[in-house]
Amino acid sequence: xxxxxxxxxxxxxxxxxxxxxxxxxxxxxxxxxxxxxxxxxxxxxxxxxxxxxxxxxxxxxxxxxxxxxxxxxxxxxxxxxxxxxxxxxxxxxxxxxxxxxxxxxxxxxxxxxxxxxxxxxxxxxxxxxxxxxxxxxxxxxxxxxxxxxxxxxxxxxxxxxxxxxxxxxxxxxxxxxxxxxxxxxxxxxxxxxxxxxxxxxxxxxxxxxxxxxxxxxxxxxxxxxxxxxxxxxxxxxxxxxxxxxxxxxxxxxxxxxx
Amino acid sequence: xxxxxxxxxxxxxxxxxxxxxxxxxxxxxxxxxxxxxxxxxxxxxxxxxxxxxxxxxxxxxxxxxxxxxxxxxxxxxxxxxxxxxxxxxxxxxxxxxxxxxxxxxxxxxxxxxxxxxxxxxxxxxxxxxxxxxxxxxxxxxxxxxxxxxxxxxxxxxxxxxxxxxxxxxxxxxxxxxxxxxxxxxxxxxxxxxxxxxxxxxxxxxxxxxxxxxxxxxxxxxxxxxxxx
Numbered sequence: 001x002x003x004x005x006x007x008x009x010x011x012x013x014x015x016x017x018x019x020x021x022x023x024x025x026x027x028x029x030x031x032x033x034x035x036x037x038x039x040x041x042x043x044x045x046x047x048x049x050x051x052x053x054x055x056x057x058x059x060x061x062x063x064x065x066x067x068x069x070x071x072x073x074x075x076x077x078x079x080x081x082x083x084x085x086x087x088x089x090x091x092x093x094x095x096x097x098x099x100x101x102x103x104x105x106x107x108x109x110x111x112x113x114x115x116x117x118x119x120x121x122x123x124x125x126x127x128x129x130x131x132x133x134x135x136x137x138x139x140x141x142x143x144x145x146x147x148x149x150x151x152x153x154x155x156x157x158x159x160x161x162x163x164x165x166x167x168x169x170x171x172x173x174x175x176x177x178x179x180x181x182x183x184x185x186x187x188x189x190x191x192x193x194x195x196x197x198x199x200x201x202x203x204x205x206x207x208x209x210x211x212x213x214x215x216x217x218x219x220x221x222x223x224x225x226x227x228x229x230x231x232x233x234x235x236x237x238x239x240x241x242x243x244x245x246x247x248x249x250x251x252x253x254x255x256x257x258x
Numbered sequence: 259x260x261x262x263x264x265x266x267x268x269x270x271x272x273x274x275x276x277x278x279x280x281x282x283x284x285x286x287x288x289x290x291x292x293x294x295x296x297x298x299x300x301x302x303x304x305x306x307x308x309x310x311x312x313x314x315x316x317x318x319x320x321x322x323x324x325x326x327x328x329x330x331x332x333x334x335x336x337x338x339x340x341x342x343x344x345x346x347x348x349x350x351x352x353x354x355x356x357x358x359x360x361x362x363x364x365x366x367x368x369x370x371x372x373x374x375x376x377x378x379x380x381x382x383x384x385x386x387x388x389x390x391x392x393x394x395x396x397x398x399x400x401x402x403x404x405x406x407x408x409x410x411x412x413x414x415x416x417x418x419x420x421x422x423x424x425x426x427x428x429x430x431x432x433x434x435x436x437x438x439x440x441x442x443x444x445x446x447x448x449x450x451x452x453x454x455x456x457x458x459x460x461x462x463x464x465x466x467x468x469x470x471x472x473x474x475x476x477x478x479x480x481x482x483x484x485x486x
Contacts, residue, residue, distance in 0.1 A: 036375075039329060039378075056327065056329070058334040060333070079327070081324070082301075082322065082371045083280055083299035083371045083373050086282070090322050093337075135373070140282060170331060170332050171331055171332075
């Protein structure tokens with residue numbers, strides 16, 4: 001960690017200012033675009049400030065897991081593409097990409113956003129698997145919130161492809177949308193010194209002490225949490241950060257359709 | 259003769275291009291032709307490790323080609339690359355190399371990353387077109403632009419800029435060609451399919467015409483950023 005930058009930023013934040021002029025709990029402009037990839041069954045592009053993520057959804061027919069013979073399944077992957085950040089390398093997902101994918105996965109899974117029972121075609125034989133691939137285009141900070149928002153937006157735009165005689169007709173979409181029962185929103189609150197911020201820039205991500213990602217369902221219930229960073233948090237910190245997330249989630253939610 | 263999508267034999271699909279669409283990169287380009295979309299980002303010149311890869315005479319150009327998992331018309335593409343993506347990275351690199359001057363950057367690497375969010379044939383060509391914009395945007399010294407397009411055959415007719423259906427037709431050929439902007443030197447030539455030498459000449463001539471049009475689109479994209 002850069003000690004000088006850390007110390008300087010703490011002083012700055014204690015006065016309530018950030019390097020780019022925002023207030024501590026202020027997001028940059030949020031833009032959600034649906035259906036941007038023709039070959040995917042669902043897709044979305046989300047930009048928050050200059051950070052840009054494209055997420056695509058592909059549907060495949062698989063055998064169900066033996067313990068859930070009448071349920072479809074969900075798979076979330078994240079590719080930290082090297083176009084997005086000079087530090088991202090070609091190759092299998094690193095630990096940061098794996099953590100991000102798993103946190104986005106948990107928000108969707110635990111809010112029961114996808115009604116997996118409706119993904120059953122033939123019990124014990126054939127179910128739909130929903131594969132969500134998150135691809136970073138430009139990393140200007142806050143990949144967690146941008147990725148989670150693009151994943152749920154991509155799911156909202158997903159339509160089943162035609163399926164007959166055991167074959168999927170990719171490219172021919174039906175009018176049937178994916179059965180969505182909830183819309184989880186993830187907000188990550190960062191702590192630097194004694195200050196809390198949301199929507200960090202790359203500089204702020206370099207020096208943060210701790211972060212908490214909070215996934216919140218449509219009815220305001222918490223459905224997933226992830227604490228990150230090298231510094232411990234007090235109980236008071238945790239609940240203060242959850243309160244912030246609970247308030248800020250509305251700003252992200254209102255950018256979605258429905 | 260009318261083609262599957264109604265184009266004339268020498269008619270390319272609609273194009274659009276942009277420079278500087280990835281602010282974090284040192285240079286970037288976007289190139290769309292029909293339903294094929296390519297992003298390219300340049301990082302560098304930057305230090306190259308491990309050190310035995312370094313060249314004390316000049317910098318190294320390194321290209322990576324990748325299709326996003328949801329980009330293909332059919333099934334999901336498994337992330338992580340394969341033999342095909344390795345080869346395409348290589349031929350894109352070789353098609354750009356003749357125009358860049360890397361003697362100013364000994365021991366360094368210029369990384370070019372090509373990413374495809376949506377594909378409908380012609381991905382290596384679209385990747386080259388985006389990458390050339392990205393290199394120019396990054397300020398890498400270049401003596402010319404490079405553009406690429408493919409030609410092929412439908413029935414007895416030589417056609418330009420194949421789409422997916424034309425590319426995957428049983429009887430046909432696919433010939434991706436890249437050329438430099440002014441001198442029209444050929445920096446990429448591949449072919450699969452069957453064709454007479456005479457038809458190949460026609461195909462290359464069609465590509466030359468198409469490439470002139472693409473170069474104009476690339477130049478416009480760069481002008482929009484630097485001389486609006």
